[in-house]
Amino acid sequence: MVDQISHDYDTAMLDMLQIIWGEGCLSPGGPQAVREIMGGIDLSGKRVLDIGCGIGGLDQVLVELGAANVMGVDVGAPLIARARQRVTDDRISFKVIAPEKPLPFADASFDIVFTKDAWLHVIDKRALLREVHRVLKPGGRLAGGDWMKGPGPFSADMLYFIELEGIPYHPTTLTDYGLMLHEFGFEDVKLVDTNAWYCDLAKRELARMWGELFDLMTQSLGAEMRDHFIEDWRMMTVVLDRGELRPGRLWARKS
Ligand SMILES: C[S@@+](CC[C@H](N)C(=O)[O-])C[C@H]1O[C@@H](n2cnc3c(N)ncnc32)[C@H](O)[C@@H]1O
Structure with a gap:
């Protein structure tokens, strides 16, 4: 029964996501997705803010790509504690932030704001983007990805998938991101829907869960949570296929 299992980015969820997406990575594509998002952006000497950094795996990729320093922020204090344990690179620091509140940084503090699959949890995206614009230097770049939604209301299948995830979902559409970015005066706005890419990959991930990953998932998570996540992934392929x-991914530049 779904409602007997609580896993809001708890240990089981963190273990599961890393089994699928790689050590330190809590979102599809892992390190390669960061390289793709940052492709064409010169990170050398840049000060980067990662909003929704999780346990910091992607921040390690950002410094590998040349960032001078990365500040990872997240609302999950246990995740930030784990990030600090995993990452011992003095170019990377972490901070717990309060949800739905202004960012604790001065105006024009960062050259680049990065994010990956975290802003779906933020209710007031307009307020968040206002803060992103404020903390970026003039000419600074936003580059990232997020879980978004289709234009219609959620179906029963989508609501069941969100219930399985056990985490509050407040996704918006790619179109709405574009409108809000223009509203705040961002330039060079680029938006890319990656639904087709992940539809295919998620099905291969589900097949791996039934195959090569089955024993590892059983050992790491136990049979109940293994079956829970297999059902979670099965439903994810359903709502991805439907386009819900x-x-x-999104990119923009502060003028
Ligand atoms: C799917 S994980 C992605 C983590 C990381 N970006 C990655 O890809 O490995 C989503 C993250 O968003 C964080 N989060 C949830 N609400 C947030 C908020 N209001 N502001 C910033 N981060 C938030 C969660 O704690 C979690 O670490």
Whole structure:
């Protein structure tokens, strides 16, 4: 029964996501997705803010790509504690932030704001984007990805998938991101829907869960949570196929 299992980015969820997406990575594509998102952006000497950094795996990729320093922020204090344990690179620091509150940084503090699959949890995206614009230096870049949604209301299947995830979902559409970015005066706005890419990959991930990952999942998570996550992934493929869940990427520049 879904409602007997609580896993809001708890240990089981963190273990599961890393089994699928790699050590330190809590979102599809792992390190390669960061390289793709940052492709064409010169990170050398840059000060980067990662909003919704999780346990910091992607921040390690950002410094590998040349960032001078990365500040990872997240609302999950246990995740930030784990990030600090995992990452011992003095170019990377972490901070717990309060949800739905202004970012604890001065105006024009960062060259780049990065994010990956975290803003779906933020209710007031307009307030968040206002803060992103404020903390970016003039000419600074936003580059990232998020879980987005299709234009219609959620179906029963989508609501069941969100229930399985056990985490509050407040996704918006790629179109709405574009409108809000223009509203705040961002330039060079680029939006890419990656639904087709992840539809295919998620099915291969589900097949791996039934195959090569089955024993590892059983050992790491126990049979009950293994079956829970297999059902979670099965439903994810359903709502991805329907276009209700739509991962996407976005880039913009502060004028
Ligand atoms: C799917 S994980 C992605 C983590 C990381 N970006 C990655 O890809 O490995 C989503 C993250 O968003 C964080 N989060 C949830 N609500 C948030 C908020 N209001 N502001 C910032 N981060 C938030 C969660 O704690 C979690 O670490």
